[in-house]
Amino acid sequence: MTITPNHKVREYKDIIDQQLSTLFDDVTMNTRIKAAMSYSLTVGGKRVRPVLMMLTADAFGADVEKVRPVALALECVHTYSLIHDDLPAMDNDDYRRGKLTNHKQFDEATAILAGDALLTYSFQLISDATQLSAEEKVYALKRLSEVSGPLGMVGGQMYDLSYEQTDISLDQLEEVHDLKTGQLLIYALEMGAFLSHQPMEVIEAMKKAATAIGLTFQIQDDILDIIGDETALGKKVGSDVLNDKSTYPKLLGLDGAIKEKQKFVDETKKQLDFAGVLQTPLAQFIISLSERTV
Incomplete structure (x- = not known):
């Protein structure tokens, strides 16, 4: 069966962009914090995580409108993490998506508060969602707390900072990125399946697929930091080498990183096939992520 053209990716991205704007x-609220929050939410981006959630619901034949507030909440969490990642105490970046980072556009204190505000507002979005039952809200909030906090993304960021200028193993590197990048992707596919009332074995398969997607995504990031186009990426390349960061190309070489990436692509396809969604726009979009140039 041939996968249909993936117009739904554009459709769902447009919905997310419009809603965020x-x-x-x-x-x-305070006008300055509103401006800072809106700035980082609307400077662009691929909207990978909310689009994945909506595509997952679509793949299972569910009402995509039901997952929309959870998808928006997820993008708020992701955006908060980018604002904080860019801060001088973290990655110290001046540009994000070709635009000034939040602390450069405003100031460091405002950027910290904007990130804090986006994180906490994400929980309000889910709590206020009229299309979700009380039980669905509790599960969505519980899991968002887990994947974004010390057991998930924040924990991964701490490991990442701890391992700077340190030689680490491949297993340690995978742990960093499973937490830092993978957990929000797991949430996207898990909630898309959960809110579509899929059985537990299907939800687990989607979580395994998302784990592989997260590692694929990170390996491609590492590869692009070596061979990517700065104009297309909207940021400098070579920063990983400059900051002596542990990356897949550093550990495995460029060719080895490409082979490692393919291993995770194959695992993703296996899990999507088990879940019965391999021949869908969701799968087409996921596979395209491993080949992205931006």
Whole structure:
């Protein structure tokens, strides 16, 4: 069976972009924090995580509108993490997606508060979602807390900082990225399946697929930091080498990193096939992520 053209990726990305652009229109808050939050939410981006959640619901034949507030919440968490990652105490980046980073556009204190505000607002978005049952809200909030906190993304970021200028093993590197990158991707596919009322074995398969996707995504990031186009990426390449970061090309060489990436691509396909969604726009989009140039 031939996979249909993936117009749904563009459709769902447009929905997310439109929703994010008006997210705070009717919210009364400090004008500076609103401006800083909106700035980072709307400077662009692929919207990979919310689109994955919506595509997952679509693949299982569910109402995509049901997952929309959870998808928006996930993008708020992801954006908060980028704001904080860019801070001088972390990666110290001046540009993100070709635009000034939040602390350069505003100031460091405002950027910290904007990140904090986006994280906490994500929980409000889920709590206020009228299309979710009380049980669905509790599960969505519980899992978002887990994947974004010390047991997930924040824990991965701490490992990443701890391992700078240190020789680490491949297993340690995978642990960093399974937490730092993979956990939010797991949430995207897991919630898309959970809110579509899929059985536990299917949800588990989607979580395994997401784990492989996260590692694929990170390996491709590492590869692009060596051979990527700065203009297309919207940021400098070579920063990993400059900062002496542990990466897949550093441990395995460029060719070895490419082979490692293919291993995870194959695992992703295996799990998607088990879940019955291999021949869908979701799978097409996931596979394209391993080949991205930006």
